[in-house]
């Protein structure tokens with residue numbers, strides 16, 4: 304193993320960490336909200352992250368996913384837990400109960416309200432951040448890995464621009 308290869312696998316692990324974090328965030332956000340347009344937006348962004356992960360794993364191998372470290376780009380704290388608005392009982396979003404185990408309120412008592420504008424803001428901001436991370440990773444990679452990282456950076460920059468456009472339309 305040369306150090307060049309080591310740097311490249313580190314770069315890929317960083318990129319995978321960012322994508323896994325995005326996928327985790329969008330899955331949780333999709334589960335936590337009820338408003339259909341917001342749900343659909345998060346679902347679509349999650350699908351894109353899933354496709355990016357598949358491309359990275361095709362180059363880096365699935366072992367790299369285990370070594371990946373989440374960079375803290377996405378606001379995971381905002382969606383990891385849900386709270387019953389009747390009694391304040393807190394549950395993991397992943398295991399959102401069908402009724403509150405504390406007060407018996409129906410499932411909707413746990414659903415979060417995230418405005419569509421907020422969803423696009425998150426998409427714009429995180430898209431830009433992950434694009435920067437992909438570009439920085441690309442400088443440590445060569446060949447197919449470098450091309451892929453540059454493509455992913457372009458894709459996320461494009462997504463951020465799209466999100467800005469959606470946001471501008473909402474505010475018009």
Ligand SMILES: [Zn+2]
Pocket residue numbers: 387388389390391392403404405406407408412
């Ligand atoms: Zn409750």
